[in-house]
Amino acid sequence: MNTPKETGRKPYCTFRLGRRLFGVDVLDVKEINTERELTPIHHAPDEVMGYVNLRGSIHLVLDMRLMLGMERLEIGPDTRLMVFKPSAGDSFGVMVDAIGDIVDVDEDLVEERRSRDEGLPEGAERRQLGADFVCGVCRLDEELLMVVNSRQLLPAIEKIMTMQGAATTTLSASPER
């Protein structure tokens, strides 16, 4: 809302996975919508939910809950699709449990998160993936905000695919129009 131009303040688009609050740089977000008709990709890992058709262009949809080692995401009334700009990666989005406000965060308050830190979402050590894209944590007035680097999401998926040995196809390319 209010976008003060003081140095060090950065707007984050917040969202929830489970009861935890996450945030990505607003400048990486293209749009948020209620689209939930997905075309599943059967050969892809579980973390890929499928393709979604947004006004004629195909986007890859990721399940960030699974990527963080949480339970699989169940689509509910508050479920939203957050689509990223090409600056964050090639045509993709993530499903989130709920969308929050846009908050301005003093960048001095964002603590660089050390890998394998405590306070990770439960079970994240299983994958060590969270460390790749959860790049910081910030104390807001009421709770902690996990800062997600959206540019690391696609590399993380590719890492999973390499780990599973299923990287035979490139998922980021649009297969149909």
Place this chain on the structure above:
Amino acid sequence: MKHWRLSIKMGLLIGVLVLTSMMIAGVGIYGLDSVNKQLVRVVGDTLEKLRLSTEIRTRLLEQIRAGKNAILSEDDEQSRRYKKRAEAERETIDKTLADLELLLEADGEDQQRKYLAEFKASWDELKEQDREMLELAIQNSNLKATDLHQNESYETLKGFQEALSGVRRHVESTQPRPIEATQTTSGAKTPDRFEELAEAQVNILRWHGLQAFHIDALTSRSMDELEGRMKLLQDRIEEELRIVSETFPEAKDESAKAREALTSFEETNSRIITHSRANSNELSAQMSMGPQEVLQKQAGEKIQDLTRSLRAELGKEKEYSDSTYRQATYAIVGFSVVGIAIGLFLSLAIKQAITGPVAACVSMIQTIAEGDLSRRLNLDQEDEIGELAHAMDSVVCSLTRIVADIRSVSGEVNRSANELSTVSTNLLSRGQDVSDQSVAVAGATEEMSANINTMAASAEQMSMNVVSISSATEQMSVNIATISSTAEQTSTNVGTVARSIEEMTKAFQEIENDVKEGSRVANEASSLAQDATASMNSLDSAASEINKVTEVIKTIALQTNLLALNATIEATAAGEAGKGFAVVAGEIKELANQSAQAAEDIASKIEGAQSSTREAVAVIKQVAEIIGAINQSTNRVAESVERQTRSANVISQNVRDADSGVENIAVSIAEVAKGANDTSKNAGEAAKGASDMSRNTGEAARTAVEISRNIHSVSESSRENVESSRKVSASSAELSRIAAELQRLVERFKLEG
């Protein structure tokens, strides 16, 4: 130029600047090179020549000074040293001269060469004379003569003088001073005797003086003259010395000594003359003062001329290098000015190409901030500014799309709100109907209750009448024995009975009427209750409809919220430009949240209204049931009344019979007794029926009270309903207002030009 990329424009600008710098550098290097050449020439040749000529001049002066020193110095050794030095200087000058000649031969002006040749000629001459002069100078004869004159000659002179003084002292000691008598003669004679001696002493002093003159004399003629005078003095001194030795024979030793001194003086004198004759010093000095000086002056002038000429050349070269430097400076300044002018023009053109569109962008963003989204830049430019303008246009397009979406959504919200308002108004009027009807029911019930009470009172009265009939009949029965005596009384009693029965029949009639009225009212209440139920059901369906509407509103609010969020994201991505729009989007989001909240409120209130309605329906159902029960009771009452009417008619018949039988009591006593019994029996039946009726009527009254209470609770529920409906109506009005505000907010954006 307009369609070139910014980098190409910058490249062009930088190219012009680089070219200018390179030209300046080239001109600077060329100019500096020629200045450098000039300097090399000056330093290497002209300055060297100048240095050499100046050195020659210095050496010449030094050589002259050394020569003069050699002439003037008294000591032989020193004189020779000076001579050697002068020769060394001469050699140096020769060497330097050769160098200078070589240099001038290689490159030099004719005038300079001429000056040098002239100098050389005079130098050669000077050199020759100088050598001669120096030869003379080292002989140093005059100084030697002076030395002899001052030392040896003076010593012998002093010896001579002393010898003569010794002669005089000896004479005076050997010939004591004569007495006074002889003093005059001898006194006159003594000075005479010493006269020759004093003369000799003076003469030798003169001679010594002549020696000094001889040394200083320059010409040989004056020397000859001086030598003649010396000879004369010598002869006189010898003459006087001879006279002295003759005059004073007693002082023979001293005389001999004087002669000896004279001889040595003469010898010294001859040596002085020899030296003085040589006269080298004077000659050399004369030489140095005379032709030598002329030559020196000449040589000095020549070399000075050369120096002056070299100096002039140096000045000319300085001027040339100055002009070269000035030319180079002008060229550098000229190229710089031209380059800077071109660069300035180019940078102005580029600045114009950048600031113009940027200003247009700024003005467009300002109009966007004022809410006018119809403007486009449509900049026909293909550089980065053009891309920026295109990006701005596309941002405005997407904003326009979003605002159009919001506008249509807000229209929909407004329509829904209006619909809701209509529905809630409808609901309100229906609730009012229900309330009115329930009030009417309450009134009717009240009326019914009053009727039933009247009925109850009538029944009571009837019961009382029946009881009185019974008692009268009993009394009649009792008094039958005394009938004869009381026949008149019986007639009266029968009249009373007949009146009572008439009254009772009237009361029954009244009861019947009341019962009919009650039945009618109950039917009316029943139909009203049915009406109320129907109203409640329609209220319920209206509430369900409202629920649907609020669902739609919630969905719309959610969509609006999402749109506002996306608008905020777009606005944030637009940076400073989207700041104003971000505020608007925030407000839209806030309104959407408020709409959702209002819809939620309405839904919960409708839920309350629905539960109230359901309660009311249940109560009305109960009321309808009770009314049915009342109807039944009333019917039973009607039945009892009918039965009683029948009994009363029978009684009436019987009483009429009794009345007719009174005339012949005696005859009909038995009949009366039987009739009385019948009457008694019928009266009991009537009493039982009346009691029944009274019970039924009491029941009816109780039920009526219950109905009344229920009807009140219906009325309460209806009032509650009406209250809820009013709240719904207020909420929908609020919603309608919010929708209107949303629409007004969105209207602020001008979408088409």
